[in-house]
Amino acid sequence: MDAYTAIVTKRDTRAFDPRPVPEDVLGRILQAGRMAGSSKNTQPVRFVVLQQPERRTELAACGDFSAHMHEAPVCIAVVLTPGGGAFDAGRAAQNMMVAGWAEGVTSCPTSMHRPAGAAQALGLPPGHTVAIVLALGYPRPGYPRRPRPESRRLPLDELVHRESW
């Protein structure tokens, strides 16, 4: 799939088919995250991949809207090292989600509302935090229901200002 099509059609979906994501596809998704740029190339982002159902369930308990993490065959916790910024986490996460989408893998960023619990569940070193958890997998048949969410976006002329606000 070409880059622009993958980017503009990408949907955040939380309805997953249980079949696993093959390791070669997962490898490309992780490589996409790895190659994201970061502030002064500080590379503050790390990934914890969860595939075991009990590990996903344990981490899901740290979020309020995370039931889909049981169903998604892979979750990737995007972790920030001390001093790292959420902007760089967003860059890496988006790379992974678009790379997955280009191969038919859908995804949903999932917030951890109990960050201390999430850090403990993952065994993070002190000062490391979970920026987001990406739930990933092939979409459940029939999902996403709508072709694309453009109608749910602000129109461009409201979103974009020229030369000044």
Added chain:
Amino acid sequence: MDAYTAIVTKRDTRAFDPRPVPEDVLGRILQAGRMAGSSKNTQPVRFVVLQQPERRTELAACGDFSAHMHEAPVCIAVVLTPGGGAFDAGRAAQNMMVAGWAEGVTSCPTSMHRPAGAAQALGLPPGHTVAIVLALGYPRPGYPRRPRPESRRLPLDELVHRESW
């Protein structure tokens, strides 16, 4: 260019050719930013496009490593509305940078070290902040000098943990 290639070859470059980015290309870059998902679809991200040289120079004065903003024919200030998070700004910014790269447009995220000055220079409403400024344009001939930055990234086995840190 296919999505995976665009994602993994994308470089942050700050050496620009002065020729303008055509409006249709800029339009696709902005649409890529618009279509990025956001937390609960709150859409906290806005864009201010600066093409006039004096506007780019004025904003560049609010950053410490922003000299390339004079040279880049287009700068896009990625603005967060009150309560918006930098993670969502990162998602939108990465979409724009990868979409540009797929068409030969390079880019560099540029921090504003004097955020109040940047907000004033852009005429932002109260509570709005500049998450980052993307400088964009075609690369200066001969740039980027190296084919890709993989050698400057952590190896995958250091970056990725399985099931637990």
